[in-house]
Amino acid sequence: MRKLRTVKSVLAGILSGAMMFSAVSAMPAVTNAQELDANGYYCHDTFENGTDDWGGRGSASVSVGGTAYAGSKALTVSDRGSAWHGAQKALDSQTFKAGETFSFSAAVSGSGNMMLSLQYTDASGKTAYGHIANGQSSGDYTVLSNTDYQLPEGSGYILYVETEDGTASFSIDEVIIAKAGTQPDAPQSVNVIQGDFNGDERVDIFDLVLARKSLVSYTSGSATDTVMTVADIDCDGEFAVNDIVMLSKFILGKVREFPEPIVTTTTTTAPPVTTTTTSNADPSAYMASIRDKITVNVPQNVLKNAEGKIEHITYFSKKANRNKGANVWLPPGYDSSKKYPVFYVNHGYGGDESSMMNGMGVREIATNLIKSGEAEPMIIVFTNQYTDPNHEKQTGNGQADVPGYDNFVEDMPDSLMPYIESHYPVKTGRENTAVAGFSMGGRESLYIGMKCCDKVGYIGGGAPAPGIFPTRDQFMTHPGVMSKDDMRIDPPYSPYILMIAGGTNDTMVNDFPKQYSDLFTQHGTENIYISVPGGGHDSNTVIPLMYNFIRFIFKA
Template structure:
């Protein structure tokens, strides 16, 4: 283990932040620099302060009683917004008794920022922080600090750090003072909760971090070279009361590996698979070269040796003190051998530390194994990030087939690989990745293809090779057969039954014109939902008009974060604002949901063209301007991505609570939103389709328009190729059955659409089964069946087009 020499910038930054913050907390008689902006005032028993170094950029705030405020910043150097209690005559912190801060903040930073309790003590002179949240771009306190301990406080684990800094302070123009930090573990970051401030003081003293006479306790939002906004909704500072406690959260269960021993594998066929550039490096899925399949991860633009490609390691999977197998294929074409190094960066001990996992000399033009099959993660490690670098060279390089697995799992990488995609046109059964042979790589590629298809994307390039039972489609049975072949349990692939020619599935009645007129009901003139639905059916078209399908996005997309009450963590959200959005108007909202294993970015893709179609429809005057929110559905305190397990299904169903308790209030608070079921729509693909149906059934008083494309199974008890589904719970806490597929009197949806393809091997006939259950209960809706379509946008795009063009006319 060693401390990396390139961390100088962070060390300087830590000192700079500390020096600047010193100026912001000066008692009477000591002012900040003449060029700095300060706004200090007393209100309702709280001291409020805004401090902006050099008056740079834009920093603004508005205050309310009780220590509450809203703030925003951009283009700044360093800015602090805080409200709390101050004692200009200083006092012994123990004389206060128990001090708690019960807070709730909508915290939306973009760049270096943190949310913390902040203050100063005298004799010894100390600047302190209790940091509950920070942006991913930089984790305090940086280098030069000594880690003193891990402590369990406030329903979480905090790392305690101590250091010194010389710079301006509240005590003199220039001074040397201490800095104390309690930093909540990265995976436990939060934006609301109770901080028992005096418990942190006591924990510091217990490890030798002596506290002096207290000057300040304040809830602080800070930005450094960044932008963002925050709304402090609660800031209750209680002094001398009884200790407050929060309900404990259940510890996460240790993740189980896949059947092949892997926790995850990245093939980079269609994306960077959550890898990102380190330093100035850029990463991208590239078809220039590949070890297997058709693409690899290209790492370019490296301005320093430590620049490379990195990925965060989930602490629920990778446990400090335990061993794991990490492997990848590396390639470079500099013309000479280059060392490629795999390293673990983590927090622990004296700040950031770096541990070598593997170091290999990679010849030019040859794929080379870089692996350590029995690597032990250092005890006490947190905030873990694995990365690749070329420590002695600035050349571009490539990474492919990265695998993280249980300890002792052999590396699947062998020398050579393929440097360009191979596709001779010859069918090689089982060769899913197209490298000319059927081996363990194809098992992994096949498994990944199934997951991708369920999420709405496809990386299955060699479909004929993958269809080993030769029944006309790639299904779970093909994965089973490929696994048996690789393990030597079968010598040849059995030939399945060829698909039979069947009569075409009856299509819904379609209008004779290519594009029918949209529903025109701006005044809400329909007598009821049935009349509205009849008008929608009459103008449904099976295809998207050319001028709509080829339109450009003329709106604006913003990525924000909100505080999820159900998940007890911050979650991301993409918000699309229509062309000419104005705060003086009120806009209805469509919530657009992704497939299983996906996230808030999935439905933004060009294949769906959601924003483009919305822009064209609004511009043509066919629909009232509306906002689209693209959430991350999976609602689990411990993870951002779901798995195909019953527990995973339950966390997807929890989205209904996240939507109604957190997302909808956030939208109403931050955007000019028209509320009510007549102004609220929900739609989605695959798992997103399932959850759109489920949310519509659970909260019909809040959602008036529902659309489900290729909805996944599981709302009612059933079994598919992935799982024996227990079924979802209704409002009474009972498993949903056929009788639950209906709506209370007067709350039928204005629009209910369901679509599916006749050749969808991922969700099979479950979309049609949902249609049949609604039909059985007499629920008026539109069923869109597409002959020969699979699990993709060939169903969803025309369905979403028809849905959007008829929205918000009730």
């Protein structure tokens, strides 16, 4: 049985697309036809006795050693001059033919989005590229797997591993090509303990010494085998000085336990199970029926002990023309044979798919309300809204970044929702789809609710930022994405819930949340406005919105 020092494995789906570069380095070619072994494998590269015919790609070089996923050795890829520089291996032309389907998997350890890809010559004689699988790594091993990948029309297939961005070194182990449908062997997990840097299953002064050395290597970029489940002691998603401080306090007896890490599990490409239901509920009547149940007094017990599981996914954004990330929360008691409605949560300006997962009460409220029966079991998708074809990351110039946020009105229905519906057992249709967010995420949620009213039936905005209609605030002039007269959602797509929250002490967006609510009301669109006494541009305003919203969505 194979062993590793991580509990994370990602089985990622097929991604199609073109790469801009071709391989430069020559490499050994496999010339003998390969036959299935007893395990059903055509190829099983363990790197225990050498490079197994893998070579460098671009300027990259390969060597055997490092930290292994299984056994004692792995293939280390270093000296990378670009993200596409990695490791590659030519596939036997007598075995791997166009149109045939195989199972591909590889264990990789690096930083960021790791990609298992294919280079080949297409029918016209041009070099072409295809993506087999991808997955996130933070120094721990991640299994990239696609159990049913059909080789595209062409010849001269080359399997390679690269990264989406960056040039840090990475490791590869346990590369398996097998008959279609073959699942990678499930590894046996070694007990992983936060702070146990030397792996002796205890935390003591020896770990502190090693932790300090590891942090130097990690921050300099020379470490390729940092296991975040061990190093990220304070569970903030980073390995930094704060982790060393907490480890010291633990060894000195000043703290007795470390924070609980977020559970991360596998993402698979199992056949999708979807269902579309039809609701005949009168949206106005439903909102009227819950209006007197809305409260700003959130019970403290619903803000404790988030449960469920988080899966990080990567999908291809048509609008951005690149891969984007999201976090998917699976509720307590999640059962892949059942079907769930979906709630999309949008972050504020400057954030990403992790920003709303902590501090805003979303996971905690959903956990406790679902367990108590007060909310419907649901899947929650924490989005990364910024969708700019020209910039992967926000520039920091608010005026220039706003269009990238507004583009999410296309990215969510055209790319993210189809990915979720094809990878998770979800119910489809507007009666099974909700969207809400904070600040810029609240603004975009309202915008999406209006523009995609045929797809989204439940809409929420916590302290939504200005700019849907033309206006000016203390920071900038907003050209707007629609006129005030267009601030409406007309039948037959009236929302089941349209809920907006504004804090009385919010000096960031001031009274714009109430302006949005008033415009909806003027144009005959039923909505619920929550005025939060003393609420600022923060969680004090967002938590009441999320508590009331999560309680009543998917029940009309």
